[in-house]
Amino acid sequence: MLNRDLHVAVLMGGWSSEREVSLMSGRGVAAALRERGWARVTEVDMDRNVAHVLDELRPDIVFNALHGSPGEDGTVQGMLELMQIPYTHSGVTTSAIAIDKELTKLLLVPAGVRMPRGTMVRSEALYQRDPLPRPYVLKPVNEGSSVGVAIVTADGNTGNPIGRDVEGPWQQFEELLAEPFIAGHELTVAVLGDEALCVTELKPKVGFYDFDSKYTDGLTEHICPAQIPDDIAQAMLDMAATAHRVLGCKGASRSDFRWDDRQGVEGIYLLEVNTQPGMTPLSLVPEQARQKGISYGELVERIIAEALEGRG
Template sequence: MSAAVKSLHVAVLMGGWSSEREVSLTSGEGVAKALEALGHRVTRIDMDRDVALRLHETKPDIVFNALHGTPGEDGTVQGMLDLMGLKYTHSGLATSVIAIDKQLTKQALVPHGVRMPGGFVVASESLYADDPLPRPFVLKPVNEGSSVGVAIVTDEGNYGRPIARDAKGPWQEFDELLAEPFIRGRELTVAVLRDKPLAVTELKPKSGFYDYDAKYTDGLTTHICPAQIPADVAAAAMELAALAHRLLGCKGTSRSDFRWDDEKGVEGLYLLEVNTQPGMTPLSLVPEQARHVGLSYERLVEHILEDALEGGEAAR
């Protein structure tokens, strides 16, 4: 354990009821074991509707937020913890509200020179009448992470033209979707830890695209870290990830996902989204990039904890 951090009682929030529950449970268990290895006392809390009461009874020194998706990543849990006067890891309320919403993220970042895909929010019902954009285009929920509910609509796809009501897709689950032009090319991601970018990883799904299953099923995606890309593109991705982290006010760690059109050089680099609660599972990208720069999983967890302790509520 770092001399700067004494032994603490840490409540690890995990699970919950979002579509990313299982991933959160895996992240939370990994974090809990790392904290215990560092000498901290850990209480594991699988979040339910009585979470405030359980935290009140537990009386932790700090909460390690290992939740993914809503309500752990959208500001809801952050607001509860603020009201309870509890310190917690990762981003605060305002940052979480903005970063979970892809349209709000664009409004916060694009004016500062961060290139992001165009697009707009459409009613799912309208998709059955006409395509919102020329094909190929992407449809995704406005406020879900881990590529949950993402669909790429192409001329060759089997969704129909226009999309058929009985075609399986996110339009059956969400009333509104974000429609964006599809950007050809490659998937890149950059983790930022305490304002410093770690590395660039290229993600190569063995089939289809980098969706939820590809992210969390062993063997479905090849991670190339560091990405074998031109130095100027790697530098630009790391700079943009750090800039987005700072502009949004992220704390602890974040992960920025990019599409890179490799026929256009740096001009083909587009930020897709910023994840304020990136995964901490054995397949997750932040621990992988931390290892690349010489940080063990335990030291990564300790960095996140230290950042939360140094910031406190006043920095949120």
């Protein structure tokens, strides 16, 4: 039984590229807790003095609603460990590994989770030659929410090779991960505790499922549950649950997939695992939880309950 007299600090904002999304997540979490009768809920917009702020607040638990670095990469988790403050979601090691797409592959592929083969490339090298046959995908190795993702096609307007003056992630990041482009469907699976919830298909109305498509109302159709064959759905549920377990995720995680329907089960590829999935009105974890009969407020409390149980 949860003690709603506990002081919860909702940590949000920060300075990553996902700051605004984090603020929406955090405000939603805080509002839900107050609606469910939590007596002491403090919203903390993280800045460089966050350790001092938390030391003065001395909350009983931190609900980590940060997205991107440093809230999702193990840095904030390490600070909270040193301060001996319980916190939600994944711990230091899991966070540091899962935010790095190459490190994630090193753990998940040997565990039987199919992921695209990739190669790290210096952005400067893209101006001389393509690292892979086109079409291929370029992405930062440690960003979430499709930040900095580009699809390089044979008939695109990037040039061949990529033009130095063409706008893209090669102008923002010194190194990028190059992966083969997987044709087909964009899907995602949320895991809560140790249960994979369901599969959602994402159909952007324009382009691909980028940052704007994720967080702008009306730009993407969510089909929940996805209208796909049962064996395909079950394979994704199993892969997401395996990824959550092997990485050591806590609370909620979300695994993103591509599925080439011409190849059946062999066409399923896990792209990345998000250890701090969004909690905004358009976010996928709350949507899948609702599909399983779990309200937003109950979802928030279940994440808190696991954190309190796991960290005393």
